[in-house]
Each structure stands twice: as structure tokens, then as C-alpha cells.
Amino acid sequence: MTSRERFLAACRCMPTDRRPVWLMRQAGRYLPEYRALKQKHSFVEMVKTPALAAEVTLQPLRRFALDAAILFSDILVVPEALGQPYHFREEGGIAMDYALDSPEKINRLDGKNAAERLAYQADALRLVRKEMGDEKALLGFAGSPWTLAAYMVEGGSPAEQPKVAKLAKSNPALFDALMQKLARAVAECLNQQIAAGADAVQIFDSWAAMCPNENYSAWSLRWIREVIAALPPKTPVILFAKGMAQHAPALTATGAAVLSLDTSVDVAAFRKSYGTIATQGNLDPELLNGEPALVRETTKKLLEQISGPGHIVNLGHGVTPQAKIECVAALVDTVVETPCT
Numbered sequence: 001m002t003s004r005e006r007f008l009a010a011c012r013c014m015p016t017d018r019r020p021v022w023l024m025r026q027a028g029r030y031l032p033e034y035r036a037l038k039q040k041h042s043f044v045e046m047v048k049t050p051a052l053a054a055e056v057t058l059q060p061l062r063r064f065a066l067d068a069a070i071l072f073s074d075i076l077v078v079p080e081a082l083g084q085p086y087h088f089r090e091e092g093g094i095a096m097d098y099a100l101d102s103p104e105k106i107n108r109l110d111g112k113n114a115a116e117r118l119a120y121q122a123d124a125l126r127l128v129r130k131e132m133g134d135e136k137a138l139l140g141f142a143g144s145p146w147t148l149a150a151y152m153v154e155g156g157s158p159a160e161q162p163k164v165a166k167l168a169k170s171n172p173a174l175f176d177a178l179m180q181k182l183a184r185a186v187a188e189c190l191n192q193q194i195a196a197g198a199d200a201v202q203i204f205d206s207w208a209a210m211c212p213n214e215n216y217s218a219w220s221l222r223w224i225r226e227v228i229a230a231l232p233p234k235t236p237v238i239l240f241a242k243g244m245a246q247h248a249p250a251l252t253a254t255g256a257a258v259l260s261l262d263t264s265v266d267v268a269a270f271r272k273s274y275g276t277i278a279t280q281g282n283l284d285p286e287l288l289n290g291e292p293a294l295v296r297e298t299t300k301k302l303l304e305q306i307s308g309p310g311h312i313v314n315l316g317h318g319v320t321p322q323a324k325i326e327c328v329a330a331l332v333d334t335v336v337e338t339p340c341t
């Protein structure tokens with residue numbers, strides 16, 4: 001079984017020889033070879049230069065026996081393609097160049113041909129596939145319309161009382177117009193990634209928990225469903241709705257094949273409750289800042305607890321800049337050495 005076959009089988013809840021493994025935000029700052037490139041190029045420059053983006057995508061695969069590569073890019077390239085650029089704040093977090101604080105600014109977003117302005121993602125994916133071959137799975141991704149809107153309306157990393165929720169409540173028609181533009185752009189962006197060779201795509205609803213529980217279906221899931229409906233049905237979609245595992249039936253009703261679970265969820269209990277849904281996750285990212293022996297032990301425990309087909313080993317969120325390389329190796333090696341019984 002190749003890594004690609006193993007990964008796709010797990011997405012479809014079919015049996016595999018062992019669990020597939022990959023890591024979210026794996027190309028982050030913990031790798032010295034990534035930091036070396038960052039000395040010479042800005043983040044945005046690396047994202048927009050296909051040869052550099054392909055190189056960063058491949059870096060973790062040269063060190064670890066991962067089953068999948070995820071495109072090096074960012075969820076915020078979609079707002080940028082619509083006309084709202086972003087940068088990183090010195091003190092951490094994201095700043096958009098301006099906030100969507102008026103109807104004019106929302107109406108001015110240019111949804112036409114957004115995918116064309118993201119062609120660098122497709123070029124990077126093609127370069128990765130060429131260098132990596134067909135053995136491993138290649139993943140594309142995008143932010144959910146709700147999570148992107150949270151950054152865009154706030155003008156940066158959203159606050160605890162996010163402005164996007166106020167907009168959804170006070171001006172539903174304007175909120176809908178924004179979400180429609182976003183859903184279309186996200187779908188175009190993902191379709192372009194799939195056409196360029198992505199085997200599966202992940203949708204990040206990282207700010208799902210900022211949505212009031214009773215509005216989650218109407219304000220976020222409805223738009224995720226529209227995005228997924230616009231994608232080829234054979235391409236598995238992994239949905240990461242952080243903090244929202246309690247909505248599992250509604251999450252799968254979007255058409256997502258796999259639910260990516262954050263660290264707060266008891267995976268074994270979740271899988272018992274929801275039966276045939278494929279899952280991904282959910283080791284604690286902090287684990288990778290400690291000792292390799294503990295990483296091995298915790299990973300083994302996770303593998304023992306999970307029964308049945310359809311689980312992809314991953315973290316509950318991204319790899320942190322403090323992660324130790326020997327801990328990442330311990331995680332991946334433990335998964336690779338453990339057959340499914």
C-alpha cells in the first residue's frame with residue numbers, strides 16, 4: 001500500500017495496513033531549513049513564488065516518513081486575491097491592510113477570477129507532485145468562509161467579541177453578500193488546487209468557536225456546504241471545525257469525508273458515538289516540545305484506543321515553533337511502526 005493509497009483509504013473509512021500520518025502547519029518555524037529560507041525571503045514572497053513554496057512543502061518530507069504533504073500557503077491568500085492584503089504583526093497575529101468596516105468595502109471586493117490570482121498555488125502543487133512522485137498524498141487547503149470573514153471584518157486576528165458576529169446579526173443581507181463572494185472564491189481556489197493534483201483538501205474553520213452555537217449552521221456550515229458541493233465528489237474534504245465536535249452530525253452533513261478533531265475531544269469516545277465518520281487528529285501540539293519517550297508512549301496510547309478503519313494521525317492543531325525535531329520523528333516513527341490489527 002503506498003502512502004497515497006493509505007491516506008485516501010482512511011479518508012473513505014476503508015481498512016489500511018497502518019494509520020496514515022501527517023502534520024498540520026508542519027512547515028512552520030521549528031525546521032532550521034525553513035528558518036534559513038525565511039532569512040532570505042518574506043513569508044508572502046515564499047507563498048507566492050512556486051519554486052519556494054514547493055521547496056517548503058517538501059522540507060518536512062525529507063526528514064520524516066509522513067504519508068502526505070500539505071501545500072505551503074496560507075488561508076489569507078483568498079482575502080488578498082479579493083483585494084484585501086494581509087501581513088504579520090511584529091508582536092504576533094495577523095493584520096489585514098484594512099478592515100471591512102463599511103458596505104462599500106465589502107461591495108468593492110473583487111470576486112471575479114479570484115482563482116487566476118491564486119495560480120501560484122497550482123504552479124507550486126504541480127512542482128511538488130513532479131518532485132515527490134505519486135507515492136505520497138498531496139493536500140490542498142483553504143479557510144472556511146466564516147473564518148476568513150472573521151479576519152476580514154475585524155481587520156486582523158479576531159477579538160473575543162468578533163465584529164463578524166455583529167455584522168451577521170445587524171446586517172444579514174450584507175453578511176450574506178460577503179459570504180457568497182467568499183464561498184465562491186474558496187470553491188474556485190480549491191477546485192484549482194484539485195485540478196493541479198491535490199488528492200484531498202482541508203477546510204480550516206479555525207474560528208468556528210467564535211460563532212454563537214445557535215448560529216453555527218446558518219453562519220458557517222451553510223457556506224462550507226456550498227463550497228463542498230462545488231468540488232468534485234470523489235475528492236475527500238477534511239473539515240477542521242475547531243471547538244465544534246459537538247456538532248458532528250451537522251459537520252458531516254456538509255459533505256466532508258473526514259472530521260479533524262482538536263485536542264479537547266476524546267477521539268475513541270467520539271468514534272464510538274459517530275460510527276462511520278472518518279477522523280483526524282488529535283495529539284496535543286505541546287507534546288512535541290517535551291521528551292521523545294513521552295511522545296512515543298502517548299502516540300501508542302492513541303493508536304491503541306482507536307478501533308475500526310478511517311483515522312488519520314495528526315495533531316489537534318498546528319506544529320508550534322518550539323517543537324523539537326526528535327519529538328516529531330518519535331511521533332511519525334511510532335505510527336509507521338505500528339500495524340493496524
Ligand code: CP3
Nearest residue numbers: 024025026027028070071072073074075092093204206318
Ligand atoms: O504545513 C504547512 O506549512 C501548511 C501551510 C499552512 C500555513 N498556514 C503556513 C503558515 C496552513 C495549512 C496554514 C493555515 C492557517 N493560516 C490557518 C488555519 C490553521 C490554524 O492554525 O488554525 C490560519 C488561522 C492561518 C492564519 C495564520 N497564518 C496565522 C494565525 C499565522 C501565525 C501568525 C503569528 O502570529 O505568527 C500564520 C502564519 C503562518 N502560516 C506560518 C506558516 C508556516 C508561520 C509564518 C512564519 O513566521 O514563518
